[in-house]
Amino acid sequence: MLVNNNHLNERLTRKSQQIYHFIRKHGSVSKQDIVIGLKLSLPTVTQNLQYLTDMELVDTSKKILNTGGRNATAYTYIRSTRMAIGVYLTSNHISVVAVDLSGNVVDMEKVQIKFDLADEDYLKRIGELVELVKVRTDIKDESLLGVGIAVQSLVSSDGETIRYGIALDFAKTTRKEIAKYIPYKNRLFHDPEMACYAEVWIDRSIQNAFYISLSNSVGGAVVVDNNIYRGNSLKGGEIGHMLAVRENGEKCYCGKYGCFDTVCRATKLDEYTNGNLDAFFVKLRSGDKIAQEKWDAYLYELSLAIHNIRMLFDGKVILGGYVGAYIGDYIDQLCELVDARTPFEDDKAKDYLMPCKYKVEATAAGAAMNYIDDFFDEI
Incomplete structure (x- = not known):
């Protein structure tokens, strides 16, 4: 009987991937845990664990303590191997x-x-x-x-x-x-x-979302069914150039007037503190009147954009970028502004609006x- 080695290797790789992700999810598991958890045969699990070990993806140096007999090998994945x-x-x-x-x-x-x-x-x-x-x-x-x-x-x-x-x-x-x-x-x-991508990567429960990047320029990205939606011409999520000010709007770097970027880029805040955004929030927390006025105006414009995004996409809205790293302390205030705009009584901003979790680079x-x-x- 002839054996097709290519098909065998393909099956082995699929099973290895399945086992590898099971180990990643659970941290430290025994061979029997994998057999039961994935409903695979012991020989299949043994063969694929050896494959993963040979690839230096799985560590076998630790033991799982067992008071009723021999300690089982603990299979853990090696984070730094790649x-x-x-x-x-x-x-x-x-x-x-x-x-x-x-x-x-x-x-x-x-x-x-x-x-x-x-x-x-x-x-x-x-x-x-x-x-x-x-x-x-x-x-x-x-x-x-x-x-x-x-x-x-x-x-x-x-x-x-x-x-x-x-x-x-x-x-x-x-x-x-x-x-x-x-x-x-x-x-x-x-x-x-x-x-x-980083936000969705660390929180796999996010299925549909709109990410707003509030940095020195304003950008955005759309997530649909766990995938980045880029649009027909790769411009999906370009919220920075959404028209926000209909009359007497400031000129945007794109050459147009009144773009959302002109009212919610981070520099609208840190221009008050010589480009130091942290210093702006220090002033804001200390009760500085000018900082408070700038922040109130900023949140007003931001709440309008969030409301419009929610009406269009009905998914989570994630606030990131330079300002997003600070906004957690003010999320309740922002939610109140957003809720005041919605026509749906059961649609509360606290249930879908969230500051970014990934705050460092x-x-x-x-x-x-x-x-x-x-x-x-x-x-």
Whole structure:
């Protein structure tokens, strides 16, 4: 009887993935736990556990204490056996993070530097920072899944080309140009989508949501059935350019007037404290009158956008970005403003409006998490 080894390996890989994710979910399990939990035969579990152990994905060094007999081997997954790196390029900073298989940021480097893709030294600096984090985290070449690069622009679906980069004036730039000094697998990502990706990654219960990135520019991303919805022309979620002020609106960086970006970007707040957002919230907490006036105006505009998003999508609304990291202390006030707008008595903002959970370099982390998910899919 002939055996098709390709089919055998395919079945083995599927079972191994199933077992691996069972171990990830439960933390530390015995072989019998896997047999019962996944309803698999003991030989199948044994064979696939050996495969995972050989791949250095599973650790077998610990024991599960058993008062009634021999201690069973505890199978645990190794978080650091593979890692990914995420990069976020903004107008004044480069942020680089290393992320393990649990989505934890295990190392981070952020430097202040002017964005300038025409400057060879700037491009070299990106590569140097990636290498610094890689070496400091002791990531071997074979263990590095890839480098995700988040940028303030719309990106082609294959991650190769900047489609719309007017915020930093670098449209039509390619991945190869930006990643010239990154000698590892890499691709480009749209920044608010990556911050949203990180939120959904750490909270798998989120099925449908709209993520609002409240940073020095305002962006957004839409999640439908656990997937980022990008739209027919990759502009899905571009809430920053939604018309918010019909008359006498401020000019947006896009050239139009009255965009949502002009009333809810972070600089509307920190312009009062010389660009220091933390200092603004210190003043706000201390009862500073001007800070309070600016904050009240900010929340008013934000509540209008949240209401409109809720009416359109009927899903969760996640507030992220620079302001989103602070807004948790003011969520009740914001919910009251949103509730005052809704026509539905049973639709309370506290049930769907939430501050971001990922507050440290979420955008760079999300870019790295794409490679982690690719790895899980390919195990």
